[in-house]
Amino acid sequence: MTGDKVDSWQHKYSSPGERLASLLHSPHLADLTITFPGYHKTIKAHRLVLAMTSPVFEAMMYGPLAEGAELRVPEDPPEAFEWLLEYMYLGHAQLPGVALTVQVYQLASKYQIEALMDVCSEHLRETLTATNLPEMYDTALLLEDTRLLQRCSQVLNHSPTAVLSSPHFGRLSRSALKHLLLQPLHITTEVVLLQALFSWGRSQASTLELREEIIEFLPLVRFLAMSTDEFVEYVMPAGVLTLQEASAILMNIKEVKDVPLPAICCQIREKRLCYHESLLRKIHLNTVHSYPRSKKSARGSIFVHSAHEQILIMNMRTVGTIQLGKVECKAINPCSGSATVSIKDCAGNVLQSATTDGLQVSFEEPVTLRPDTAHSITVCMEGHWPRGEMGDFVAEAEEVKLDGKLAYTEGRFGSVTLYFWSFN
Template structure:
């Protein structure tokens, strides 16, 4: 299927426009980090380190008369007429702009010397964009073939109905100005236009932007797009987020907008870290949306029709009996015979053959970062009186922290109450009040957050624990400031929030439990 046809089917879903058309005179815009965050995307540090992303449009400046050296009035009149029709806003622009890039930038979206026009956007929402064939041809082999190839056509206007005007202007800005300025709402459209006209550096910048702004809220939708755009690295990053934070990803607003093939790949995924009942609910969520897209009433019968064989990828028999009885058994999407057979699967010694998979998903295997080389206990040391043990850490790759390993009592078995926290720049990202039982050994005891927390590379996070229980405990010694686990490198430093003695060299919080990246299938 042609990419343009493919994109025209999917574009309305992921790309939300604040207005149907953006006139040339209104393309100035400021996008701050808060607006990007609200849309599920964040500004990519690989594109710009600034707090804002500015998109500017060359202004139209009235021309001024330019006198000829000879003072010839006819020359003055002729020259003024030329300048009045098209201008860069600076009559002396060739001399004032010292580099080729600056002079090309003066031509961006400018009628001056333009020899081609693009009518960009869907019918009724178009924008006419002037351009210069030579500039476009030097940056894109597609434009070169279009204007100078053996089958080149001499057209004054070219219609581009499958591209968003802001995305097309982003492409032209890169070709004219060597600048890449991306926005959350149009980055997918920009990726499409970069691939359509074979501009790989711009496409790579779009992928980097999407990777750095990837969260559970947009992972499924970006997975759907990355499959269509054939971006295996972005797909791998999406799967890492979906696997680790499956429950959040399945409940995201964008999940019902994915295509059927992406839905099937999600439902078939072996490493999803969630209960099967959440997958069943997500499938119903998607089926209801698909019924509305097909102008069908979202009844159980129609939901089953639109799901097709995808329904049999949900491992309903791996739910527990209570989950099945209160959920799928009463939903109405299963036939009476299927419902009876699954109940017999739970209760009978002779189990019927089912059309649904009966083997539970493997899920993700957590990894553990040990930051001490040994542990010890001493009389009158490592006491707990409501004080905080805390350590800072950073990683070089995205991970998902599941919980902490803690030391327990050094004076016999004891129960502990503990409050664990994870912060970034003083802001609490996750916390949990929980308990664990210490058997009096020097083993670590794992405590968990309710959901995995996404940790971005090259930023410091603060892990804290406040324990209440057996007053004396083991503590770590010979701490390491750098630890490598698999392909992830951890760095540790002392935290100012630690008021009970924990630091890099010794103390509590000996382990970080996490889900980490795997080797991509295309690299195996």
């Protein structure tokens, strides 16, 4: 009948975006079948949608060498390609986990979808941790993503042990592994690097023996920086060195004269641990008292000590080993003369002291704080100091966690900043 509405699928949707989204995985109007050789999977799609998103697809769909009604993509992971299609039809989609995002990023690069490349790069930078770094390191190198590489370098500098111990370390390609091992690795012992190489070698789908799998990387291990106990406990049982090589290296560790080193051994004896200023990190310690104090009572709590030692921090424990370099606090600013700040172990033994005329004190050598013991920080000076009240604190900064008790400073609630290195 004239004037009657035709019942059509278009009427179900109020916008072009909704209509386009409805065609995702739909055979309606589809003029392309996407196949994945080696997989029992096919996808119906629309040539125009692919061409609208990618110049590569435009050439494949409508160029001189245009594909027929079937598009074969033998090298593309089906799950990642399906996600790519969602992006094309929906205009947006929530990014998946790291492993799939890496695959999507590679497809976006292959098909020159620059907007999606930027989205993937930003997502990977935001989700990057020491544990998942090996999953995206190859892609950062392959796609020459300088921002992602810079973020990887930052994480590797701050947490090299966690990167090398990652359960995903075996996912690194051979070239990416070599690139990573040539970076400054601020590790406390070569055993960490050696065990990472063993883990990587054993995870490769290869018929090679472990030695042959990792032999090109062995010259990057500083065997001479190991102790004799480390070498005997971790290197010799692995069987990656011949008995003659192991004996020669062991004698060189012991500094026996006139024993030639095997070609497989690095000649560097220095440990890698590096306390560079650029790697210094900081964490703020604050405590809140359980009841409010007026400014008047706070002012009244300040009194003068004459060269008397006060506790700044007590019972401080850390998750993971850190190397303390500096302490900053308004309370250690002496009115005259100088202040001496001391780091002590749980038995009260002074690990190191340093003197300052200002708010910040730096130690000549980094002070090692280990998680198996509590530490305290004391201040000896002439000048104002609040009454001896302590409050609990818990502080976290990039996988570093501290807790303990902190003194009130300046007559108010405590605030101290610790500057440290952490290579966990």
